Amino acid sequence: MSETPRTGATLVQRTIGRIERSIESGEWAVGDRIPAEGQLVEAFGVGRNTVREAVRALCHTGLLEARRGDGTYVRAASDLNAALRRRLRRAELKHVLQVRLALEREAAPAAAVHRGEDDLARILSALLARRRADEGNDPAAFVDRDLEFHRAVVAASGNPLMTDLYESITASVRDSIASLLPSWAPELPGACAHDDLAEAIARRDPEAATKAAWAHTETVEAAMARMAEQAEQAEQAEQAESGEE
Template sequence: MSEPVQPTLVQRTIGRIERAIESGEWAVGDRIPAEGRLVEALGVGRNTVREAVRALCHTGLLEARRGDGTYVRAASDLNAALQRRLRRAELKHVLQVRLAIEREAAPAAAVHRGEDDLARILSALLARRRAQESGDAAAYVDADLEFHRAIVAASGNPLMAELYESLAEAVRDSIASLRPSWAPELPGACAHEDLADAIARRDPDAATKAAWAHTQTVEAAMERMGEREGE
């Protein structure tokens, strides 16, 4: 029986950088320490650091910006892989995956949510309502995304939450693309309020119903967008 192959110094360095990212020590969007500081912190040579960073840039976990440094682009290998795939995905396919996760998360959140989860959901709902009333499109998109992220996070399923976080930027784009001034006229326009209420009351059946109403609203928005593009 052959002995297990020991990881190389570069592979061990890659692992240490990955753990720093996955633990949140380096968050998505952060610039990682300069090469000299990495050499000192990791106790390896410059060539090892350069190879490790280059490999992580190739996988999509890091992003090198010329003249500005290297930034964390994704929180995990799964996130990085999904980001690469999402760049080739059509909006309708992103929406189908997004809505499927949201429908599964809704009743689970009604069962598993804690008080902090509920506070986050209600805070996002209030911000969404205020942005809609004021006509602040950017704030509306941010608040709507935060509302759905909070519900998925409250589901008690960490894998589902990680998948949704990997879709976050694509979800943001889909919300921005489909944000319509006529939304209140559509079936399920009150679905967000109904969904938050069902989760607050710990009613998974009502949460499922509200999630499906929201799906109908989004699908109607997609149809209208397609009609406008075809004019």
């Protein structure tokens, strides 16, 4: 049965609310294409113009993304997710890394305390897949598996707000992992931190998990320093070449 609110603005707002609830409930997951306009008209009992205005407004906020000739897709799971995505587009790599590492350090000991058997299975599965991607010299797969490992650890923390925050920045976390990958090396401090962290979580040892998380921070910071050094060397070489010309 269709609703008949007093004003068109209220009708659009209610339609926006129904779309948001479909996304937040998980009925429409991030990456899913939402039903076609005609289906939404029928499901919500409103006119096409109302649906178009509601979808346009949610595309503007970043919750939805319209793809020409392909439909409209869910881009973020919540208003918070969408707002963070907009802010992260303007963030520097070092700032993204600071937030990422802070969340991961807090999640590590909590995961050791609160993880369930399903959580541990997901962590160990991601760790194994990460190792296989590394041994197979597959950088793209390694980045995805490394991200999945950290997502699994954060999810095991038992803190839904922390999990939501981390999920909101996963695209930027993936970019940060990919950016640092060329500067990472096995001899860097804390290079085995992922194995140590998984083992600590399996043993339910929050102190060891904290130690492993900080070792991972050292790895990332060392990779950042190496990347900065390589960039400086490349710039100096370019300037020297320009001077010779």
